[in-house]
Amino acid sequence: MNVNQIAKIGMLIGEPARTTMLMALMDGQALTATELARCANVTPQTASAHLAQLTEAGLLCMHKQGRHRYHRIASSEIAKMLESVMEVAVGQIPQSARVVTGPKDEALRKARTCYDHFAGRLGVAITDSLISSQYLEFDDEAGIITKKGIKHLAAFDIDVSGGHGKRKSRRPVCRPCMDWSERRPHVAGIVGAAVRDHFFRQNLVKRIQGSRALVITRSGEMALKKIFGIGQLR
Amino acid sequence: MNVNQIAKIGMLIGEPARTTMLMALMDGQALTATELARCANVTPQTASAHLAQLTEAGLLCMHKQGRHRYHRIASSEIAKMLESVMEVAVGQIPQSARVVTGPKDEALRKARTCYDHFAGRLGVAITDSLISSQYLEFDDEAGIITKKGIKHLAAFDIDVSGGHGKRKSRRPVCRPCMDWSERRPHVAGIVGAAVRDHFFRQNLVKRIQGSRALVITRSGEMALKKIFGIGQLR
DNA sequence: CCGATACTTCGCTCTGCAACGAAGTATCGC
DNA sequence: GCGATACTTCGTTGCAGAGCGAAGTATCGG
Known part of the structure; x- marks a missing residue:
């Protein structure tokens, strides 16, 4: 059933730290994990965990550039x-x-x-x-x-x-x-x-x-x- | 800050029982608390608590008709x-x-x-x-x-x-x-x-x-x- | 008035998950 | 190579909130 999929998305949006990160990315820019951690007032580890979840679920996409990882909203649909x-x-x-x-x-x-x-x-x-x-x-x-x-x-x-x-x-x-x-x-x-x-x-x-x-x-x-x-x- | 408001909506959508109820209401009908409880496989008390939250947040609206309370999606925006x-x-x-x-x-x-x-x-x-x-x-x-x-x-x-x-x-x-x-x-x-x-x-x-x-x-x-x-x- | 139905409120338990410290991996600049 | 920076993984703690039983309120039909 796709209810679980919907619930998952809601759950992802529904956590304040993640919400803050998503909002920060809503201008279409790609930001690094550290930048997003600062936005959301959490430590890099916490941010990293959140970003992994968001990427896994397809809300964000990530591309590596050297030691930086840039995260952005995955699509205009999102x-x-x-x-x-x-x-x-x-x-x-x-x-x-x-x-x-x-x-x-x-x-x-x-x-x-x-x-x-x-x-x-x-x-x-x-x-x-x-x-x-x-x-x-x-x-x-x-x-x-x-x-x-x-x-x-x-x-x-x-x-x-x-x-x-x-x-x-x-x-x-x-x-x-x-x-x-x-x-x-x-x-x-x-x-x-x-x-x-x-x-x-x-x-x-x-x-x-x-x-x-x-x-x-x-x-x-x-x-x-x-x-x-x-x-x-x- | 409106991030909290956004997070709250996500959180509301993100709980499987609530998601199921919302999906059941997505056909535009008004359903009673008991019907929605059955949909979501929870007891009436639990459903009632969820519905109260959803209504409080403005996602649903409710109108009493005798001993029944009919819940429906509050607006086409929702x-x-x-x-x-x-x-x-x-x-x-x-x-x-x-x-x-x-x-x-x-x-x-x-x-x-x-x-x-x-x-x-x-x-x-x-x-x-x-x-x-x-x-x-x-x-x-x-x-x-x-x-x-x-x-x-x-x-x-x-x-x-x-x-x-x-x-x-x-x-x-x-x-x-x-x-x-x-x-x-x-x-x-x-x-x-x-x-x-x-x-x-x-x-x-x-x-x-x-x-x-x-x-x-x-x-x-x-x-x-x-x-x-x-x-x-x- | 009755008992039945629809729904809510209260109090409790128990789980899921956010958060961080510590330690690991990868890539930088030099 | 080396130390610094960027990020992740792991293990632990602590709390928010989902769920239900029990008991309460409202409205039914008679």
Whole structure:
């Protein structure tokens, strides 16, 4: 029966140290066992045991590089699952209890990665811009990029045609992802990933060391203005 | 910090008795504590404790009716989360280990509900039919119903316009849901729910008592043929 | 009012597993 | 080669929480 398999996954997600590690990996980066141990406030041995379990179950994958072992989320399916758990988790917290905890938190709320796409005010602003320009139509369940949208993004070298042009007739669709800080959906899926890739490739954003938060560079600000008509983010 | 909230949800999903109950509720029905106790092979006291936790955390909701207490999945968000966990869980099982366990299993594989839409060969067949008639365009992440599709379904009294016609310009989108038995996506979201609702309202399918499996009635067979061009399901 | 059914609360036991210290293996830089 | 760093394996401890029996509360049908 696959109930055991499901329970196992829940059990893996359900231990605070492991949860913390998974959350740390939710920006799509690969981290070493020691880094993850620090995140979770446990000793390396403990972290190692947890990571072995997560890898064994297929939630993470690992690749050795010299004496380091880099761990990351094994697939976008796993990321999507974790996202949906996060969505539910945030939904359960009464709004009154949601607290902004400081400048580090503030940076996260401004701009961060969410596995393979942008989140925070940056992610939401990009999404809103795409919608108001009628480049994107959005719904609770999914979204579609319009022909105008494809053309507009292509003009800036952002390809959302779905990569390998499987079925060319098909309009690319994308997925809304609930933003836990903004409490509104931002664009994930092909479109989100394409935008993120472009911004990283062109050095329009940089990671803040040891955090999921991002800094938007000077040229990034300009690109946001040009591509999405976004001024300074609050 | 919301890591604790996430961990709590994982922990709740991660206990086999609770997992079993949640899975039993994944067909969208409301079940009593005793029924759920039987499913999970635990005593009523134990089940009661589990149900209290699940309700407290907002995964389930409960309504009293005389001396019975009916429990069900609290929202489609929760159902979606559980679905995504199931999807990952099934993905992890090596194909060699996937076993068909008997006639009860066979009934489930043929036709069942998956929270608010159809799954199994029935769900997949409906989805395939919609796609091949170009009523539906599908992708890994989402799908769109075409204008032809809306019209076709509307002709059979299946309304997929999104209910309250919020933004009329918007093409209704829907969500693919990975079918654990067929290993292919079937249509969920607005379209899936609309089809399911229609079939239940018109008595085209019936629940098999004490199971998530469905029986397709005589008139159901006819409707499948007429609406979707589906003959006898294997 | 009755006894029956549905469910919960309490108190106890017992297991599973997270955590760490100590010691082992692998790879670095030199 | 050597000592340092990154990570794992092993053995032990300690605690959280799942499970049930017993007893309590609520609602049924008569």
